[in-house]
Amino acid sequence: MKSLISASPREAAANLAILALLILGPWAALSAGHPFYVTLATKAAILALAATGLHLALGLGGLVSFGHAAFFGLGGYAAGILATHAGSGEALIFGWAGSREILLMICAAMGLALLAALPIGAISLRTSGVYFLMITLAFAQMIYYFALSWPAYGGDDGLSFRRGIFPGLNSARPLPFFWICLGALLIGLAIFQILRASRFGTALEATRQNPQRVEALGIEPFGLRLTAFALSAMMVGAAGALFANLNRFASPSMLSWQMSGELIMLILLGGRGRLLGPTAGALLFVAMEHVLGGWTERWQFFLGLAVLGVAVFARGGFLGLIAGGRRDG
């Protein structure tokens, strides 16, 4: 919480407003008889978690991955596959027939994301900049096509399943499930902040700002970057598991390039380098989708215009506009 306060006063106020909106909004909406807004808030919280995960690599490490949909989708499929096997009783691995526990699904999602992230990261991180972007995008596309053509888990139909269960909460109902997702987001934000403040985070941020200097000090950037990439993938994978549970559906579209682009967009929309930037971006995105989408079928056109405006004119994103000035180091 410290950094929420040590940021500029205006950013701190914006941060508190964002958290208050996320925490109180759904509860108020439900009291007012609009359960639909709980689902919207849940979606925003999950996207915020995913974007915060990508922010670890992109914001701290400067690794512009255009392939994080791979980990989001793998997380979703991990959840779907566990639930499907638990439903059918068919053994998944070593005679174990999956599980409907959301916590286990999240663990499986993170494990699968890690397994994918290590080789993808090890190869992609041999390069940097635009190359890195293109390679991560290509690997994500590979996984996307593989999911489409592999029939065992639904192929291009995706994988429908019953939402998982959670100890002590009725996760089938909107509000308890929202609390689960909000809790995951808060944990994700805490991890981001702890990592950023640690020696690892210091060295990682330094590799983004000046890799040459970091090497001259005796630190190999590769290990830092690969670690950041893997941690980032795991958090995005966890978000994917929750997203699939929200929709009761693991969809190939979770693996698509659009998803990767959206995650980057959320970070930049909200404000890169700021703890709650990705969260602000996710809230804005879900709100725009809802408001613009209610107004016109062509809402993505206007979303595009808004994002273009941010790219060209508002370089600090939404929080940058509010807080003014540069983000702190």
Add this chain to the structure above:
Amino acid sequence: MADPALDIRDLRKSFGALRATDGVTLDLRPGEIHALIGPNGAGKSTLIAQIAGGLRPDSGSVRLFGRDVTALGAPARARLGLARSFQISSLAGEFSALRNVMLAIQARAGSSFRFLRPTQGDRRLTEPAMAALARVGLADRAAVPAALLSHGERRRLELALALAMEPKLFLLDEPMAGLGAEGSRELTGFLSELRREAPILLVEHDMDAVFALADRISVLEAGRVIASGSPAEIRADAGARRAYLGDSS
């Protein structure tokens, strides 16, 4: 006699038809300041990059403290005790001066894979970092982001980073650049003290500083060492005079 701190043998590096380093041999002995001078384009930057490990030579060898490091990258050479400063200040611009130096401290400790404890307020980092800042006179600027420091302050922060590594060899790339007469004099005094901690390979355009500090001077021209010797010998060498008198600094 102990191994030289740095021992370069017949180093060669070409970019296409350009021989940037054309058979350079030189060494740096314990306790000395060896200055490397030469006009712009003589190949100093290429040579430094090969010594620091950013660039692989086509042939030849680089030895640090008796160990062949030709195949090692920059981080490994830094860990062996080579600290370099950059000609154009090269810092983490978003970080405060203090955090830049703290990074050097944690690099020396090899502890960049600690994930939990915040660095802020970690006295094992802040105390030695503040000490290094104090030595270069930046203690009162510790909280200022590196990007907002003045040119002279950034030059000094470069030096503080090198000090914080507690190296066994300094490789200083034009530390006087842009400092002005006053700053150069101050730094000259500082470097003459610094040589007691570790030998210095000094690349510098400021001839007053070079002749005041150096035990030995090597003159680089067109990728070759055309003269090497004591300051008095270099002063007397016709080729050396031509090489650096052609350069306005």
Add this chain to the structure above:
Amino acid sequence: MPGISPLSFALLLEQLLNGLQLGVMLFLMAAGLTLIFGVMGVINLAHGALYMIGAFACAAVAAATGSYWLGLAAALTAAAAAGALIEATILRRLYGRDHLEQVLATFALILIISEGTRWIFGGFPLFLDVPPLLQGAAPLPGGGAYPIYRLAIIGVGAAAALGLHLLISRTRLGMRIRAGESDREMIGALGVEIGRLYTLVFALGAALAGLAGGMIGALQSVQVGMGEPMLILAFVVIVIGGIGSIWGALVGAVLVGVVDTMGRFLLPKAFALAYPPSEASAMGAAVASLLIYLLMAVILALRPQGLFGAPSR
């Protein structure tokens, strides 16, 4: 493959030509991307959208006028105009900035152009006929036959590669492009009007994408979203060939086109030797979809700068 009969030789040749034709499409895309990156240092995610613009312009104009050739001219014009417009109004503001902002801006352009196209043309795909001149098939050695239109595409690709080579190595514009690639400040020193050069290069790259889009319309349905899969394949091509190298783009494109097509053709047959037919085709297809990415991974592991890329210092 054990015992290649004359028929399967013809089939093999046909698949090889299909691979070559895909390679040509990818070359046209990758050449523009790599040219734009080489000169301006910009990564243009909207390049696939320019390909789509070319396809829609071709299909719409051909449908309205009844002439494929007018359609193809419209494809080139529309894509080049869109490219010039994007460069002059948006990307120009982003040179020298973080790649991330270019990525965000060109990603936004994909959204705008895709949704805008859907707005104008509706959600249904358009179709385009092969022009009468190029209908029919040419006999292949070994007894098969191959569509003339696809052969023509391969010819156009070869001509475009040659044309680009001549343009870059023999003309004043090419000299400026090369200067721009090696040193952005140098072309300023040469007194070249950088703004015009950039717009021209961007329009040229866009026109190549538009050409590919226009030609593909007679082979596939023309629809929103058709560009991005091509864009991503073009990225694979560039990664394999080395960024900034036209020659690398050509070799990479042919390699990717042939490997992908042959993989999809041969792998299910190879799996059929060991598995029952229904499983074999699914497994073969799944593995074939991975092939070019594995190729990319192997090349990256051996040569991170790509086959023809300059090694980073």
